[in-house]
Amino acid sequence: MKKYSLPFLTALIILFIWQAAVIVFKIEQWILPAPSQIFIAFWQSRSLIFYHLVPTVTEAIAGLVGAIFVSVFIAVLMERYQIMKKIIYPFLIISQTIPFIILAPLLTLWFGFGFLPKIIIIALVCFFPITINLFDGFQGVDHSILRLLKSMGASQKQIFKLVKLPASLPAFFSGLRIAAAYSILGAVVSEWMGANQGLGIFLIRATKSYLTDRVFAIIGVITILSIGAVLLVEIIARISIPWHYNKLKVKS
Amino acid sequence: MKKPPKLGIKNLSVTFETEIIKNISFKVDEGEIVSIIGPSGCGKSTLFNAISGILDQDKGSIEIDGSTEDQRQGRFGYMFQEPLLFPWLKVWENVMLGFEIKGLEKKQAKTKAVDLLKKFDLFRQANFYPDGLSGGMKQKAALLRTIAFNSDILLLDEPFGSLDAITRSALHLYLLEIWKKLKLTIIFTTHDIREAIFLSDRVYVLSKKPATVITSIKIDLSRPRKIEDQTSEKFVEIERKLMSLL
Incomplete structure (x- = not known):
């Protein structure tokens, strides 16, 4: 706990200075509301925020799950077949130079304003870090271990199941952690293209109405959601690969 | 003869x-x-590989x-200078691996692995992950895994x-x-x-x-x-x- 006390204190001090500055310099509320006002705005619009939070979170989860399936499929394919690696890998890298958000209008054109185009956007944003990390994880397996298993007469299938899959889990979770943060971002931005409900559209509306305190409140909620998503992945990782964290502990 | x-x-x-x-x-x-x-x-290792x-x-x-x-x-049963234990498996699971690759059922493999650990003085470390073991212990575990592989x-x-x-x-x-x-x-x-x-x-x-x-x-x-x-x-x-x- 002591580890977190210093950053926590720092955050409190910043909030305090912010609050004091707004009062002392009499800053207009529509430019920069004080933390207290933001909190009040949050509290007053809590049911509205919750109403808009549900679809955003649902989209993020659906998009992320979709991305996981696609990533595992692509990574395993590239791992198993050298030719697939040669075909897919360059496209994978090039795909990263495309900001997927620019595809949003096109997807809207094809699929309308519903759930599907948003999930596609989120999955597109999220799949890359998972795929690359997982694939690197497969590639990074200790060659001596592979030699050992071959000497034992293990089949390719056994080698994959017994070694490559577990060995690549830490890398997979590193990718997933990044993707989890992207998923919330992707959901919010995809809603800017058009939606009836969602934190993204709620944020736009609040901005257009000069409800700056509400804008801040929504930004705060989105931030907390992103942190929450990463934490959730972290918890799942700690439960599923305890050995990896033991190793880090031993090393440090 | x-x-x-x-x-x-x-x-x-x-x-x-x-x-x-x-x-x-x-x-x-x-x-x-x-x-x-x-x-x-x-070329000693090459000889063994051959x-x-x-x-x-x-x-x-x-x-x-x-x-x-x-x-x-x-x-x-082939063993190398590095223990090459799988860090994601506990000691007994590592030892069990030899039996598993030979096609033994999980339950049977487990019993055999545990027997081996008991017989050769590694039972107390059975539930450790390899990274928590000393170098000597790791090699002991690796040796038992090699033996578990059931080759004479x-x-x-x-x-x-x-x-x-x-x-x-x-x-x-x-x-x-x-x-x-x-x-x-x-x-x-x-x-x-x-x-x-x-x-x-x-x-x-x-x-x-x-x-x-x-x-x-x-x-x-x-x-x-x-x-x-x-x-x-x-x-x-x-x-x-x-x-x-x-």
Whole structure:
């Protein structure tokens, strides 16, 4: 706990200075509301925020799950077949130079304003870090271990199941952690293209109405959601690969 | 009729860009411990890779119990200098792996692994992850995994090379105990002359690359051997003789 006390204190001090500055310099509320006002705005619009939070979170989860399936499929394919690696890998890298958000209008054109185009956007944003990390994880397996298993007469299938899959889990979770943060971002931005409900559209509306305190409140909620998503992945990782964290502990 | 050797290598050559092994022949009788010593990088590991069937030999034959087997992968218990335990598996699960690859059912494999750990003094560490173990313990676990693989011939490639002297002697005794109880045949590489003498019935000396057998020496020290034997006159004499050859 002591580890977190210093950053926590720092955050409190910043909030305090912010609050004091707004009062002392009499800053207009529509430019920069004080933390207290933001909190009040949050509290007053809590049911509205919750109403808009549900679809955003649902989209993020659906998009992320979709991305996981696609990533595992692509990574395993590239791992198993050298030719697939040669075909897919360059496209994978090039795909990263495309900001997927620019595809949003096109997807809207094809699929309308519903759930599907948003999930596609989120999955597109999220799949890359998972795929690359997982694939690197497969590639990074200790060659001596592979030699050992071959000497034992293990089949390719056994080698994959017994070694490559577990060995690549830490890398997979590193990718997933990044993707989890992207998923919330992707959901919010995809809603800017058009939606009836969602934190993204709620944020736009609040901005257009000069409800700056509400804008801040929504930004705060989105931030907390992103942190929450990463934490959730972290918890799942700690439960599923305890050995990896033991190793880090031993090393440090 | 005389029983054929457990492992018979005849005129084995391996070329891999350059010639690594040249015309090596030796035999290992059932229940023997044989050491192969030679300078670092002389091709000891290549020799083992060829014997275990990971690598193809160019020439020569490899016979087990008097008959050649082309499919030798999975025939030997093979152990390397690094323990190569899987960090995601607990010690007992690592040991169990040998049984599993052999196609044993999970439940049966577990019982056998636990038995082995109990029998050879590693049961207290059964639930540890490898990264929580000392170097010596890791090698013990790796050795048990090799044995769990259920082969009566072990190929040990400098298994104690990275351990400190004290741990290494402890592991020598550990290996000898396992060898005696399970009646194994062991082929062992090392560049430590004393280690080779202490453990073996016979020592083969390899030359620099391309490796050939320079000579073999029978070690007629009585068994069971004790650490103190290493200071006996006979031991020192053999050591001197081997040193002059290397």
